[in-house]
Amino acid sequence: MTDARGARSLDQLNTFERLSGRPQPGDTPAGRRTPPARSGHRCVADSTSLYVFGGYNPDYADPLFRELWRYHFATGHWQQIQTQGFMPTELASMSAVLHGNNLLVFGGTGIPFGENSGNDVHVCNVKYKRWSLLNCRGKKPNRIYGQAMVIINGFLYVFGGTTGYVYSTDLHRLDLTSREWIHLKPNNRPDDLPEERYRHEMAHDGQRIYILGGGTSLTSYPLDKIHAYNLETNSWEEIATKPHDKIGFPAPRRCHSCVQIRNEVFICGGYNDEVILADLWKLNLHTFQWSRLPAVMPEPAYFHCAAVTPTGCMYIHGGVVNIHENKRTGSLFKIWLAVPTLLELCWEKLHRSFPHLANLPALQLLNLGLTQELIERLK
Template identity: 75%
Template sequence: AAQAPPGGLLNRFVRLPPGRGGLRVPPARSGHRCVADNANLYVFGGYNPDYNESGGPENEDFPLFRELWRYNFATGTWHQMDTEGHMPKELASMSLVLHGNNLLVFGGTGIPFGESNGNEVHICNVKYNCWALFNCRGKKPERIYGQAMAIINGSLYVFGGTTGYTYSTDLHKLDLNTGEWTQLKPNNMHCDMPEERYRHEIAHDGQRIYILGGGTSWTAYSLDKIHAYNLETNTWEGIATKPYNKKEFPAARRCHSCVQIKNDVFVCGGYNGEVILGDVWKLNLETLQWVKLPAVMPEPVYFHCAAVTPAGCMYVHGGVVDILQNKRTGSLFKMWLAVPSLLELSWEKLLAFFPHLANLSRSQLLHLGLTDRLIERLE
């Protein structure tokens, strides 16, 4: 049987140092998005109305961040990526997914919110640091922000969002091979549809798309009964989930984060309309059982971003930590959600003992016995 990693790493948040060697780090922000691969966390966009926290005169797009940052897990360093091409200008509450080496960005809003929304798909190849516009056909979704999206079976699905004035239950599909948009028209009575919402999250099991939380500026939707869209039958289904310890469900929330490992979905933080949440919950999509994890966020947060690595480590960055003072954070936390493999444990130990590995040449690293895949993580 797999053992829990040493030091109690599983289901425990670790605050990562702001950066090594006095390098610049991303200023505090909210409304940004992030994704992760084996080697890096990519953080795009965001918003901060505090001029000083926004990087002051250096941030020419104040109060938005027209930036793409990369955090390298092996070196523990941040790097603002110098990209070519047309980076999107809709920098708050956009959607972001990773597809191979490509970041796909859709929707989002500029300032003032709701006045300059997007409905284009922008692509950034992280190997070549180049932005391009995805040439799409068909009827695009409305210009929206706060929607959720996921890639399922070669298509990009987009649900919900807001124009800034109205909230949506629209479901669109973009075929990534043909570039064609289709608005899906479910075979349901309107009363069986999910409520209109933004800043929700979605999960999927290949057959169903599950809508988790979200709300409007005056509501937050509960997580005890959720809606799922059945891809095979083109219908919305109402699904009752099972409580933790037979009685406890996660609080209703919007502006939370959500990551998925196989059929386990992890919901983290958010805002219920009254307080900022710092809890972490797991929903199994096969059993529909909620489990409350022992982990508690070091600072409750909403409008943050989270991503999980292929190995099962979740990274949480930024967000709003104080409602009254409208204060944002630039903190970065990690937590193992799955038991790390022996390779991952050994890699972390090696990096802890030899923090300067990244300074060695490729030939030196090969001579030490590192594989090409591990060397790629240092680049």
């Protein structure tokens, strides 16, 4: 089955694929390394690469990973990026978004958790590989971790999180142009706010910010209703979602992952106080209908990270996979959440069939018929 663009149907592509770095000719042993197993890290994606930052693993002498990794889609190759400037030291349960070429990292905690948390915005330009500290005005949020954030029309919104002792319902906004923080005060009664929480996720439709799941160390919040902050009315609303017609609502969860493609939001994995989850759900932000996708994570995980490419391919990395043994993984999986174009399918087939393509000079690639855009993705 094909769509109008000539691509296979989503049902044929809606499965997880395990990925591993493919060594390239001339690689050093260090160049063939992959990120160690970890949890509490974050990742973002653009059209060429997945960027993985931070994380935690108590099995190591230095359990916090003060490092930035890149997984290059075209070559299937991992590389630890050597950056300049001051990399953050709060490396677990920070929040991260990609804004153009800039990776924005806010909050997070060191060890002991909650004793060494941050409230600065660090920026890494992934093109020039340089970190800088964003000098901001106004009252910054508290030093927190486990919060979530989104960028809407040049404003960075941060909600929730914990100091390690107190969970928050605070909502802050940073103007990325003037660099001024504002603590937003919604027009709701104190008893009409979302529950305090951390390790939730957020989505938005330009008018509302939606809070998905999360919880405290003792509970996880359900998804039959979700809270939404209305930017126009400066107020919180509670929205009833619609269940799957056969299996109902997704299980309550925290420490899950979430990505968004236009008006569709996808949540994956997490923990519900009983088991580690492996399911994949979709929420339509127009109808608020939940749908469960047939794909299941090969490794149930929580405290993992996920990001989606502009073309609709989701990558999932790491996380805790065994509660009793406190075991983490370094596995990387991908799954198509949108029907890829024929160009994307051919592009994947090309660099799988010719893995050394990236080693050819740009002029030779042009002579072979590749466009400048594809060469930039390859390089």
